[in-house]
Each structure stands twice: as C-alpha cells, then as structure tokens.
Amino acid sequence: DGGITQSPKYLFRKEGQNVTLSCEQNLNHDAMYWYRQDPGQGLRLIYYSQIVNDFQKGDIAEGYSVSREKKESFPLTVTSAQKNPTAFYLCASSIGQAIGVTGELFFGEGSRLTVL
Amino acid sequence: AQKVTQAQTEISVVEKEDVTLDCVYETRDTTYYLFWYKQPPSGELVFLIRRNSFDEQNEISGRYSWNFQKSTSSFNFTITASQVVDSAVYFCALGDYGGSQGNLIFGKGTKLSVKP
Numbered sequence: 001d002g003g004i005t006q007s008p009k010y011l012f013r014k015e016g017q018n019v020t021l022s023c024e025q026n027l028n029h030d031a032m033y034w035y036r037q038d039p040g041q042g043l044r045l046i047y048y049s050q051i052v053n054d055f056q057k058g059d060i061a062e063g064y065s066v067s068r069e070k071k072e073s074f075p076l077t078v079t080s081a082q083k084n085p086t087a088f089y090l091c092a093s094s095i096g097q098a099i100g101v102t103g104e105l106f107f108g109e110g111s112r113l114t115v116l
Numbered sequence: 117a118q119k120v121t122q123a124q125t126e127i128s129v130v131e132k133e134d135v136t137l138d139c140v141y142e143t144r145d146t147t148y149y150l151f152w153y154k155q156p157p158s159g160e161l162v163f164l165i166r167r168n169s170f171d172e173q174n175e176i177s178g179r180y181s182w183n184f185q186k187s188t189s190s191f192n193f194t195i196t197a198s199q200v201v202d203s204a205v206y207f208c209a210l211g212d213y214g215g216s217q218g219n220l221i222f223g224k225g226t227k228l229s230v231k232p
Binding site for chain 1: 120125149151153158159160161162163166207209211212213214215216217218219220221222223224225
C-alpha cells in the first residue's frame with residue numbers, strides 16, 4: 001500500500017543526545033514536511049522540502065536538522081540544542097507545494113519522542 | 117496575522133447524536149483555502165475537506181457536512197448520527213490561496229469522544 005512510514009513509533013532519549021527520526025514515502029510525492037505536535041496544540045512546521053537536496057526552515061527549526069538525499073526519504077534529527085524536544089513528531093507529504101494544486105497533505109502515524 | 121480558533125477543546129456525545137465542531141479564522145486575504153483534518157488515536161492526520169474562499173456552498177459527504185460562512189469567518193463541521201469511530205481530534209486549518217502546504221495555519225484541535 002502507498003503511504004508514509006515513520007519510525008520508530010516511540011523513542012526515548014537522554015539529555016544531550018541527538019536522535020534521528022525516519023520518514024519514508026512511496027507516494028512519489030515531491031514535497032515533504034515535518035511537524036511537531038504538543039498536547040492540546042495544533043501542528044507547528046519544523047522543516048519542509050520541495051525537491052531532493054533542497055529544504056527550508058519552518059516556524060520552529062531551531063534545534064532540528066534535516067536532509068533530503070532521496071525523493072522518498074526525509075529524516076529529521078533532533079539535536080541536543082533543542083531545549084524541549086519531548087513531543088509527537090509527524091511527517092507529511094504532498095504531490096507538490098502549492099495548495100491549489102495538491103489539495104491535501106498525507107501524514108504518517110507519527111513518532112513520539114520522550115527525553116528522560 | 118492569520119489565525120485559526122477552535123474554541124471547543126473537548127466534546128463528548130453519545131452515539132447517534134449530531135455534533136458540530138466550530139472553526140473561526142482570521143485572515144486579511146480575500147482569497148484563501150480552509151481545511152479539516154481528522155486525527156484518530158493511531159496518530160496520522162487524515163484529510164477530510166478543502167474549501168476555497170470563492171465557494172460558499174455548504175458541502176455534504178455522507179454523515180459529514182460543512183458550513184462555510186465568509187461573513188462570520190467560520191467553517192464549521194457537523195457530524196450527523198455520530199458513531200464511536202468518529203472519536204478523534206479534529207483540526208481546522210487555513211492556507212494562502214497561492215501559497216504552500218508548508219504554510220498552513222492549524223487550529224489547536226477539538227477532541228471528540230463518542231460514547232456507545
């Protein structure tokens with residue numbers, strides 16, 4: 001089935017460690033996104049990428065890094081510089097960037113990161 | 117500034133009741149898109165509807181209906197004869213008409229619990 005796969009589903013990290021969250025899609029979508037969701041909050045954009053080897057910062061990029069070496073993959077690294085990393089992280093994709101063209105975002109099931 | 121307000125944090129109904137989820141938005145743009153997404157317990161957001169600001173017709177899809185009123189900046193979502201499977205968090209979102217999926221503004225969500 002086509003879709004977005006995020007792993008791991010649950011992740012625990014000690015303070016000071018970097019962790020990488022995986023996001024893979026087989027929808028042949030050009031655009032991919034990372035969102036952060038905190039309890040009782042809407043989604044906040046961390047990074048997004050329109051094409052391979054290109055990405056832009058979202059609203060809360062500090063303390064995070066991404067890469068887009070392949071069309072189907074968009075991993076997110078939560079670095080030790082992120083002061084409050086405990087959250088639910090969602091990866092999404094769309095056919096293209098423009099809302100008028102793509103219509104909708106497709107989401108993975110998320111990764112829940114807890115810092116101990 | 118653009119903003120989406122979902123004033124109802126949590127709603128609880130009994131199966132077969134009708135329920136309306138409110139969404140009020142703020143934007144200076146005259147043209148824009150509005151969305152509703154559903155987030156079931158599994159975590160991924162699922163697209164429900166996209167509406168552009170030109171089209172103020174109400175839309176019905178099975179038990180779901182949407183009431184877009186530009187005069188009051190509202191885009192409310194009604195579920196008729198609710199079912200336990202409707203239990204989820206529902207997000208309303210606002211996007212620029214010529215803009216990017218990455219710039220969607222999400223509300224904080226309304227958690228709907230449907231009890232048998």
